[in-house]
Amino acid sequence: MKRTEFPVRGKFGKYGGQFVPETLMAALNELEEAYNEAKDDPQFHRELQYYLSEYAGRPTPLYYAENLTKTIGGAKIYLKREDLAHGGAHKINNTLGQALLAKRMKKRRVIAETGAGQHGVATAMACAALGLKAEIYMGAEDMRRQKLNVFRMRLLGAEVHRVESGSKTLKDAINEALRDWVTNVEDTYYLIGSVVGPHPYPTIVRDFQSVIGHELKNQILKKEGRLPDALVACVGGGSNAIGTFHPFIQDEDVEMYGIEAAGQGLDSGMHAASICGGSEGVFHGMLTYVLQDENGQILTTHSISAGLDYPGVGPEHSFLKSIERVKYAAVTDKEAVEAFLKLSETEGIIPALEPSHALAFAFKLAKKMRRDEMIVVTLSGRGDKDVEVVANYLGEEI
Amino acid sequence: MREISQTFLRLKERNEGALIAYVTAGDPEPSLTLDIVEALVAGGADIVELGIPFSDPIADGPTIQAATLRALRSGTTPRKVLQIVEDIKSKLNVPLVILSYYNPIFKMGLKRFFESASSSGVDGIIVPDLPVEEASDYKKTAEAYEVDTIFLASPSTSNERLKKILEFTSGFLYLVSLFGVTGARERIQELTIKLIRRTVQITSSAGIPLAVGFGISKPEHVRALMKNGADAAIVGSGFVRIIEKNQRNRDTEKLLNEITMYASKLKEATVHTQQI
Numbered sequence: 001m002k003r004t005e006f007p008v009r010g011k012f013g014k015y016g017g018q019f020v021p022e023t024l025m026a027a028l029n030e031l032e033e034a035y036n037e038a039k040d041d042p043q044f045h046r047e048l049q050y051y052l053s054e055y056a057g058r059p060t061p062l063y064y065a066e067n068l069t070k071t072i073g074g075a076k077i078y079l080k081r082e083d084l085a086h087g088g089a090h091k092i093n094n095t096l097g098q099a100l101l102a103k104r105m106k107k108r109r110v111i112a113e114t115g116a117g118q119h120g121v122a123t124a125m126a127c128a129a130l131g132l133k134a135e136i137y138m139g140a141e142d143m144r145r146q147k148l149n150v151f152r153m154r155l156l157g158a159e160v161h162r163v164e165s166g167s168k169t170l171k172d173a174i175n176e177a178l179r180d181w182v183t184n185v186e187d188t189y190y191l192i193g194s195v196v197g198p199h200p201y202p203t204i205v206r207d208f209q210s211v212i213g214h215e216l217k218n219q220i221l222k223k224e225g226r227l228p229d230a231l232v233a234c235v236g237g238g239s240n241a242i243g244t245f246h247p248f249i250q251d252e253d254v255e256m257y258g259i260e261a262a263g264q265g266l267d268s269g270m271h272a273a274s275i276c277g278g279s280e281g282v283f284h285g286m287l288t289y290v291l292q293d294e295n296g297q298i299l300t301t302h303s304i305s306a307g308l309d310y311p312g313v314g315p316e317h318s319f320l321k322s323i324e325r326v327k328y329a330a331v332t333d334k335e336a337v338e339a340f341l342k343l344s345e346t347e348g349i350i351p352a353l354e355p356s357h358a359l360a361f362a363f364k365l366a367k368k369m370r371r372d373e374m375i376v377v378t379l380s381g382r383g384d385k386d387v388e389v390v391a392n393y394l395g396e397e398i
Numbered sequence: 399m400r401e402i403s404q405t406f407l408r409l410k411e412r413n414e415g416a417l418i419a420y421v422t423a424g425d426p427e428p429s430l431t432l433d434i435v436e437a438l439v440a441g442g443a444d445i446v447e448l449g450i451p452f453s454d455p456i457a458d459g460p461t462i463q464a465a466t467l468r469a470l471r472s473g474t475t476p477r478k479v480l481q482i483v484e485d486i487k488s489k490l491n492v493p494l495v496i497l498s499y500y501n502p503i504f505k506m507g508l509k510r511f512f513e514s515a516s517s518s519g520v521d522g523i524i525v526p527d528l529p530v531e532e533a534s535d536y537k538k539t540a541e542a543y544e545v546d547t548i549f550l551a552s553p554s555t556s557n558e559r560l561k562k563i564l565e566f567t568s569g570f571l572y573l574v575s576l577f578g579v580t581g582a583r584e585r586i587q588e589l590t591i592k593l594i595r596r597t598v599q600i601t602s603s604a605g606i607p608l609a610v611g612f613g614i615s616k617p618e619h620v621r622a623l624m625k626n627g628a629d630a631a632i633v634g635s636g637f638v639r640i641i642e643k644n645q646r647n648r649d650t651e652k653l654l655n656e657i658t659m660y661a662s663k664l665k666e667a668t669v670h671t672q673q674i
């Protein structure tokens with residue numbers, strides 16, 4: 001039996017929705033209509049396809065990590081190489097799609113939030129390619145930690161706004177982007193970077209990121225003649241994971257694992273695992289799992305990986321958790337760094353710290369599986385941006 | 399009839415508009431909120447709106463964001479705010495409205511929240527990030543506890559949508575006067591005037607008072623709202639700025655005097671200026 005297509009009226013089960021100021025409701029409706037039209041327009045898909053292949057370098061390879069597989073022992077480990085997409089991460093899949101949508105909606109100005117700077121960079125790239133003006137909100141604290149990406153965004157022609165409110169990190173950058181959008185809603189497109197926020201964003205971003213899972217499916221069928229036994233992807237907001245999982249939701253023999261950041265441990269209070277260590281709440285326009293105190297105040301998070309450092313998660317993940325279609329687990333900073341080192345050494349691939357969380361979990365999983373079974377890990381980004389953080393963590397001067 | 403409606407009716411008979419004064423509860427500290435509310439009422443505030451501080455106030459500009467931070471740092475919780483309301487209501491005869499983002503209410507649970515709000519004497523609730531589409535359980539629970547649900551409309555709200563919002567609204571409608579966040583502005587935009595004229599036609603035939611907020615901070619702003627048909631002016635950041643300015647020197651008496659004086663100037667602008 002075919003499952004229901006989610007979302008239904010903006011909800012994934014009870015999760016998702018549109019918890020936003022009234023001023024944004026008209027804009028969200030306009031966005032939904034424009035997106036539905038674009039989705040049914042072959043010309044839109046042709047254009048997106050063009051940019052994905054000619055500009056972003058898709059399809060990305062599905063690489064059999066043979067050395068790694070031998071070192072770990074157990075199931076075969078494949079890597080979906082999103083680190084090889086333009087910009088060095090999966091983020092470009094979404095920003096190209098949404099920037100094309102912005103253009104179609106005749107919005108000249110694009111705003112976006114960024115944490116570590118990856119989505120900001122990908123937005124700046126897509127906007128430069130498509131002739132749009134990009135303005136990026138970034139927390140002052142993140143700007144300090146990610147100077148290189150701030151400069152990259154500026155090189156790409158984007159304006160970077162420093163956010164001094166709240167904890168001065170990603171969640172505050174989103175707050176500030178929402179405030180900008182409320183003010184300039186008539187001529188501005190808000191380009192959200194993950195499967196979060198009010199409906200229809202979680203759906204739009206999911207659809208644009210699903211290129212990961214669709215490619216992967218074809219590639220593994222060609223290489224192995226069957227679907228993988230397990231998919232593993234990291235979850236901050238959760239866009240690379242949803243993009244990986246979505247095309248497999250109805251393939252019930254494929255197990256799926258979403259891996260969150262346990263930081264210094266789920267009991268330490270210093271983590272960013274919204275599903276594994278949070279509770280249901282309403283935040284950034286959606287009902288979902290969030291990290292909050294007993295009074296409903298949103299907590300600040302910790303992860304060695306800036307891209308996972310967010311106190312909420314996409315509502316579709318909360319739903320997939322509730323129907324037990326995807327299993328969620330969390331991996332500590334320490335385990336992630338170990339996985340980061342292991343992949344670098346064995347395969348000559350330096351992964352970003354975000355997918356290093358997925359790798360760490362996949363290693364544990366592979367050991368428990370047979371050698372004729374296989375796991376695909378989505379390597380959502382490359383680790384050049386993280387070498388300094390890892391060196392610091394290891395106590396080395398560079 | 400509930401207190402908010404009675405207040406509007408009484409003011410209408412006197413040919414006055416209402417002054418609705420907002421402050422963030424617990425700013426700069428919970429023990430001062432009762433005194434601040436007393437000062438507001440002494441100056442002529444007809445309805446008092448107290449904000450429950452929330453960590454991520456996306457509809458607020460820098461002034462109220464800073465107030466929120468001060469209130470959170472001084473340990474203000476939703477329960478403490480409801481306790482403050484109870485203290486106020488036992489001392490003062492003024493309609494009291496709570497403004498809260500949705501998560502603190504959601505976290506407490508709708509039933510528990512409305513039960514405590516109602517028993518503390520809260521007359522109405524405003525939730526700036528809860529559009530009517532998400533509000534059916536909320537509305538039902540509020541009705542059960544006889545608490546008014548004040549919804550917001552904005553410049554991007556169509557007439558058709560406004561009618562739907564009014565079906566969920568009791569007490570008064572909160573009209574956001576502009577595209578943007580809270581915070582004092584130099585002058586009233588032309589857009590605001592047109593918006594009030596368009597909106598009041600629909601609110602008056604629905605029999606729901608129209609209150610206008612965001613960017614209102616001067617007596618001439620209040621006069622302009624009243625002249626164009628608004629039933630109430632909502633002023634927030636103007637009061638919060640007085641608190642901000644005086645919290646450093648810790649001169650409570652000066653703070654309270656300034657609040658009363660500012661409120662009375664705004665209140666004066668609501669009197670005898672309404673066109674029939």
